[in-house]
Amino acid sequence: MKLKYLSHSAFQITTEEGLRILIDPFLDRNPNAPVTSDELLFADFIVLTHAHGDHLGDAKKIAKIFNSQIICVNELGIILEKQGFNTHKMHIGGSHPFPFGKVKFTIAHHGSSTDEMQYAGEPAGVLLFIEDKIIYHTGDTGLFFDMKLIGEINKIDYMLLPIGDNFTMGIDDAVRAVEFVNPNYAVPMHYNTFPIIAADPYEFKSKVEQNGKQCRVMEFGEEISIN
Ligand code: NI
């Protein structure tokens, strides 16, 4: 599969079969986004970790164009369903097989409401089991010890985690999170989009590497192959 970093917490996965999955597609109001929602080719599925504007992002606009199915927690799913979107509602601890692979929702310590301040259920992280690889997108979260359990149960290949501080983990807590999960690679996200979440991904990388773990800083718009 291919994994593309669209900046902030937004990623695009393209499977060998050509299925395309977007995660937290915050593009048009994101100063670092390498593409606008209009420039995306298509999205079969959109996975949302929570309803905050910088994660729900352009999901509705994209889903309307491509009739993408939106995968998210139950409460956010109900909100979107009432607005006419095709959703698959799940919840924390639950997993479900999709044509591209399995999705499992995990806890995240954060909030989740829409821009209209409508309650949207619990925020979440997601485990994506695709083509024998496991990607863990933590969503927005503070550090929590159960990450250790997530890493023990699942052999994580890529852990995508926030380092921008203020709303989420900062660099030092994120380094500890990588220790807990013990992925093959840590990929920093949720930084430098706004001044309040300014952080140096290379400081994170060097601290992760001092701990004997591997980190991959992805450029905004960079796409890597995972196989
Ligand atoms: Ni958030």
Ligand code: MN
């Ligand atoms: Mn956020």
